[in-house]
Amino acid sequence: MRVLVCGVGYRFLRDNALGVHITDTLAPQASNGVEFEDLGYHPVGFTQNLEERPAYDRIVFVGAVNRGRIPGTITTYKYDHVLPDIKEINERVGDSVTGSISLDNLIVVSEAFKALPEDVWVVEIEPGDETWGEGFSDPVQAKLPEIMDTVWNLTRL
């Protein structure tokens, strides 16, 4: 069984760096078909990379996404593979290839190019501070152990 955990976000934008922090931290534990990858690059490139690899049984995306929830809120869901309309997909491809890195873009573009397996999970955290700099805001810092456990548990099929 092969599982890929993708950390999405920008380093140096505080809570936005959470995804790559998670994959950096868990990477030494990669084994038995569990891989961790820094997805601080654009989704079209990711899609093309996936096409070259043996298929994954599960992909787990983790990152900070601002949706107006209470900072530090962890949201975990299984992706239902429903895409927006073609115009929005095209806009997201445009954003992607000009360097925008976001969890939503990554999932939409990868799905649009049919690169994802059926079993996809998303772990989001609501950021408290996405301004430039290093270190997490207090609410996100407090939830680090929990989100780490959530992601790690999803690597077990």
Place this chain on the structure above:
Amino acid sequence: MCFKNLPIEFDAQGNASLKPGVANPYSYVETPAPTPIEDDPERMRELFARNGAVRRVDFDPVTRVAGALAFHTVVDLENRQVMETASMATLFRGYEIILKGRDPRDAIFISSRACGVCGGVHATCSALACEMAFGIKPPPMGVVARNLLLSTEYLYDHPIHLSLLAGPDFSEAAVRETNPEIWERARNTRTRGAAVHGYELMSDLMTDLTPLTGKLYLEGLYYTRLAREAYVLIGGKYPHPQTVVPGGVSTTIDASDLNEIMLRVVKYFDYGRKTAAIWDDLAEFFYEVNPKYRDIGTRPANMIEPGQWDDPYAYDGTYANADAWGRERWAPPGVLVDGELRTTSLKMLNAGVEEFVEHAFYEEWTGNGDEFYRHKTDPSGNPLSPWHPWNKETIPKPEATSWKEKYSWSTAPRWDRMAMETGAYSRIWVAAQTGPQAFRDSPYIESTGHSVKIHLPKAELPNTEIEWKVPETWGAFERNRARAYCILYTAAIAYDNLQLAYDLLKKGGPDARMSTPYEMPQDHRIGVGLWGAGRGYLTHHLEMDNGVLENYQILTPSTWMASPKDPFGNPGPYEEAVLATPLLENYEKPEDFKGIDVLRAIRSFDPCMPCTTHMHMDGRTVSREIISCACGADEVHEHH
């Protein structure tokens, strides 16, 4: 004359110095920006009362790239003109502050993160700045490897822009929606380049530019992949390479690696020929339909280009010899004013740069040309302005947006106090004007003084010579056309460097080493990396002491082009180009206006962020928030 506006003069030997007898020679009196229409209630009432024909239209992408872009306009839909523009970089990146106090080598990996697409050139520019500061140079093979990295990076970058960003604006869907009469004409117009690209009718070509399904769109995606495959053979990863270091490249390459790269590079011979023919056809077709299309995105051909692809035996990493090694580049440096070469000196290019913040969210750091500033000259004794990047301090000062005062996180970079644009097109334009005597010897590229001729071996298409000519008019279509020709220009450089790499491998010895050992200096040093990105001008200026960075300044192509107005009253390039853009779109009612001509103008600059359809019209919002959840969700678990 190199400079017309800066207080610099030259002696008979060409040495630069400040004009004598002028106190605070760089100081200036600010020209107030024009009062925005919205700040003039009487004018606003008068204009906005005209049947809704005058309205505010904002293009707001809300992306997070190397400085996200929003664009404000006031348009007169009755007279089909743009009345007011303001370009806003909506994000402060702060890399200059993050890098302070760090090991200079960290900048290679940290600055790469400034962009999710062109991180490789940021890393390279940073390594060049370190080399100058450390006093080291790579062995020839290290330079050639770097040239291969950057040529494959551009072979990735140009198809992205042409197929995925600019191309859709000329696709069947876009043209039918905005100018159905042009689509009808396309259905009955034969192309000129059918023998090369295979499309008999303009309409067929436009259909295949359609996003996600069009063959040309998908082909562009394929070629971005091919180039990245070539890049990672040396860079390890892309867009954040792991092998770019001061003094060369921290990996080895063998004939097998070179073969793998060659197999990919030769595929761009035909793709480059085909893409040039496609953009020739698009430009000529639209010009025939309406000559006013030449004016979409027009502005004076004022351009700045630091050049790239070093000669492995000329480049020595020193500032002292920068003019000499700069002129040996496959893409030489240069500044164009009204389309004419003003200088090819890297030192004069560097000395002419200033960054102003009157309309940006930063604090002014000089006291308007205060005579006490750190670097009054560059390492060769050429005068520098207090607003030069080596003297710049990044002091963010966020405040409310005001179109008259401060409205952008982009500074206003200027060369000789003029707004400059930059891109693949400035690269090929400077090369064209360099002329046969001054342009480096290359079996594949020839500069005639008014054009660039590219001769490449036969692939599947015949080995016909391709010639890009300096255009008679300058605007959006010519930017795209020139960028299309730059695919072949870049492929020729990659091919040339591959052959050099094979020769070096065969020869072996010190020249075939990949990098130079060095020790970190602990004394005070400065350095600059001058190497254009796929999208144009890029410099990294650093100052270090005690082994750590004291100051680090990154100047990107989008900072030049998305810049707000300067203190002399000049708009930035996007602002100027959109202001000159006629609205040729076919609309009956103001509500039908899509803004396609404005978007074509902005996108032709290849901004680091797309202006897709993020658009607000008066109270009517037709934009989307990138952060809105598009993911369907089941089995949702929330933990507060």
